[in-house]
Amino acid sequence: MLATPGMGHLIPLAELAKRLASRHGITTTLLTFASTASATQRAFLASLPSTISAQSLPAVDLSDLPPTAAIETRMSEECARSVPALTSILLDLKRTTRLVAFVADLFGADSFDAAAKAGVTNKCLFFPTNLHVLTLILHLPELDGSVTCEFKELPEPLRLPGCVPIPGPDILMPLQDKSDPCYRWMVHHGAKYRDADAVLVNSFDAVEPEAAKILRQPDPTRPTVYPIGPLIKHDNNNNDFAKTPREPCLAWLDAQPDRSVLFVSFGSGGSLPSSEMRELALGLERSGQRFLWVVRSPSDGGAVNDNYYDAESKRDPFAYLPEGFVERTRDTGLVVPSWAPQTKVLAHPATGGFLTHCGWNSVLESLVHGVPMVAWPLYAEQRQNAVMLADESVGAAIRVPEKGKDAERIAAVVRELMEGEGKGAAVRAKVAEMRKAAADGLREGGAAAAALAEVVDKWTTTEDQLMEE
Incomplete structure (x- = not known):
């Protein structure tokens, strides 16, 4: 191969x-x-x-x-x-x-x-x-x-x-x-x-x-x-917590109610411009929802896929967040730099949504674990994936508007996915069906x-x- x-x-x-x-x-x-x-x-x-x-x-x-x-x-x-x-x-x-x-x-x-x-x-x-x-x-x-x-x-x-x-x-x-x-x-x-x-x-x-x-x-x-x-990649030690130290973000998830946390990650190679990082932070804060955000240094002056060959942040990503954001959201959110164990996070009972760049591996991991998505595509085939996932015939995601990614719109989409009775409820139900279909097909x-x-x-x-x- x-x-x-x-x-x-x-x-x-x-x-x-x-x-x-x-x-x-x-x-x-x-x-x-x-x-x-x-x-x-x-x-x-x-x-x-x-x-x-x-x-x-x-x-x-x-x-x-x-x-x-x-x-x-x-x-x-x-x-x-x-x-x-x-x-x-x-x-x-x-x-x-x-x-x-x-x-x-x-x-x-x-x-x-x-x-x-x-x-x-x-x-x-x-x-x-x-x-x-x-x-x-x-x-x-x-x-x-x-x-x-x-x-x-x-x-x-x-x-x-x-x-x-x-x-x-x-x-x-x-x-x-x-x-x-x-x-x-x-x-x-x-x-x-x-x-x-x-x-x-x-x-x-x-x-x-x-x-x-x-x-x-x-x-x-x-x-x-x-x-x-x-x-998809399966972590062999998902249930072997006695032998391996618990990652801090998983320990934090342990303390959250079931299906209450939005996981925010743009994959191993994606990053946002600093202006969008700021609006996303404010949107998460205004949504009132719990969140776990894997944050990277911004893509200013480069491409949104600058991290493709190297997933580590080049600069301190926390310096680009709104002043006081981490402190203000301490009770509802956790921000971690560069990396989190994604499959373990998506498999965790506390995870109820996934704001994703729509890379196909991430999409499949979300569907396998029954986690509905907010689509925020960046590069490669991700925009095309987002169109397909958000289409009514598929209905596995709600897409953040391509133009006007401001805090209020982001907050509205996040709230709809996590607790909405209309589109959010339909997406949550559809993803639950796909989870079962994925498991059945692999048997x-x-x-x-x-x-x-x-x-x-x-x-x-x-x-x-x-x-x-």
Whole structure:
């Protein structure tokens, strides 16, 4: 399995590897890029079970890329330039193991060239986000020819088969500027995905039923699509508090009433401009709701995804909060710098809502634990996710207005989610339904479990036939 840069790509691939081992007896080699060899990643890889080994690809020279190059461009270039090294690694694995499949994630489609050169029979794409985004990328080569303006200038929302209509400005961020090389890379990936034998998607039918229905239908122009999610990271020591110190934020949650706390976090790579940080702080205060906020230094002068490769705050984030805010909210809120154990927080009985950037891993963690969402998207596919989640047909989130993110509007949305009798009540009920559907699908014989079993059966059957020949 090849994980392109970002813990949001690596973690669900590792969860897939765990599931392949526990249910199907398959061992996995996780391949990572030299550019992401951080202490966090090394610690994560070291924590994986013995059925999963890890190997880093050698570094490639990216010095010719401008400092302004988009993350998507850097990841795509690094993958394309790593094809020779990857071919060599796959040939070695073929000599030493029964190599039944190669799996690459969404920015790794060029690595299918390496798999083909190495003679790997089954080439699969692992898509760590949702069916809506997959549908868009699969249609990109034709949209590139038919949409002559910038997507953000589209007079009507984009309508794709089985998908919620997406307004042009909310479409996938790497597509918003056709003059940027990352746009051409995304069109390239859309065409390259067709080299895959199957696409494994980290989503499930209940959250996007119409898209799932259409993508399940056989289509000779694209690979077979298998929703196998939700794949999320589970903390093994969730209930083992006697042996490990209780994180301060969890101890604080222990003292709060059930379903009373709004968890506020913008993922491992997101940050807000200081003006929005201030309005969010005042909005949380005026809402009167309990909150746990993971706060980072602001993105002033940079991009909202400046923390993508390094999740630690660069400056003291507390210095950017309104004067006296921490003291005034001491009885109802807790502010923690940089990081909190998100899955443990979302699983905690006191957590009743999640103000999120709508990164897909965070969305799935929220749905698995039955926590309704306030949508505040930042970058990548997050705005598109927010449109889908807030649409009445899905109804898993309430979106903060894109324009006019002032304290009063933020407070109103937070109050509605946590205790509202209208939209808030509907969202809370819908998320409870999705929690049950997610759990049912992952059980033996459930839709997601059956889809993965079908894929594994094809891997082993194909390899058996080749060995007989």
